[in-house]
Amino acid sequence: MNELQLNRRQALIASGLGTMSLGMPGMVMGSDKVDASGKAVASDKCCIFVLLCGGPSHVDTWDMKPEAPLDFRGPYQPVSTRVPGMQINEMHTRLAQLTDQFTLINSMSHPGAISNHFDAMHNLLSGQSVKRVRQGVPDDQPYLGSFVAKHKPSTRNIVSNAW
Structure with a gap:
């Protein structure tokens, strides 16, 4: 039978990974804050x-x-x-x-002559008119998720618009 032998550096790394994994529930749940019992604290910014x-x-x-x-x-x-x-x-x-x-929210509407779902979805997600979309201008606006990712960068290893 082979014995597992760790040098000091390997032992420190292994114990650090174990300790770090205790913080994983908050990362997985997407909560920035947890209470004393480790449960996620609700945020009104979601x-x-x-x-x-x-x-x-x-x-x-x-x-x-x-x-x-x-x-x-x-x-x-x-x-x-x-x-x-x-x-x-x-x-x-x-x-x-x-x-x-x-x-x-039942008050959503769109401007102009949007006559199909693709153009309507693009308008909803980017705020652009159909005319601008079809022209393909260089300053096309990003979709909602990209906007969120830019203005509220994630502190975790996942895109911020997925939280």
């Missing part, structure tokens, strides 16, 4: 941006139109949420119980 490409229509999920004519409303029924006056799709009953913990 945003979860959900982009559903090819997902259900807003009329079938978040912006139901129950009073609209049958041709304009979806097949699902609205359910009440914890936020007075807010209704969402009956398929989201568990999410309806959490609506007091997030903000739903």
Whole structure:
């Protein structure tokens, strides 16, 4: 049987790596702060941006139109949420119980004559008009994630817009 023999430098490196790994839960969870018990402390500087490409229509999920004519409303029924006056799709009953913990923005719009999803997504993510996108100008604006990464650089080994 072979005995593992470490010199002093190897032992110090090994113990340092072990000690360093104790801080990993905070790094993995993406929390800058932890309390005395090691649990992540919530921060109000977080945003979860959900982009559903090819997902259900807003009329079938978040912006139901129950009073609209049958041709304009979806097949699902609205359910009440914890936020007075807010209704969402009956398929989201568990999410309806959490609506007091997030903000739903139904006032988004776009300028100009955007007629397809690709141009609309590019406008949403970069703030550029369709005309500028098609011209391919040298000062094209970055997408939202790139903007976040530039203005709030990550202190971890992961891009800041993934937190």
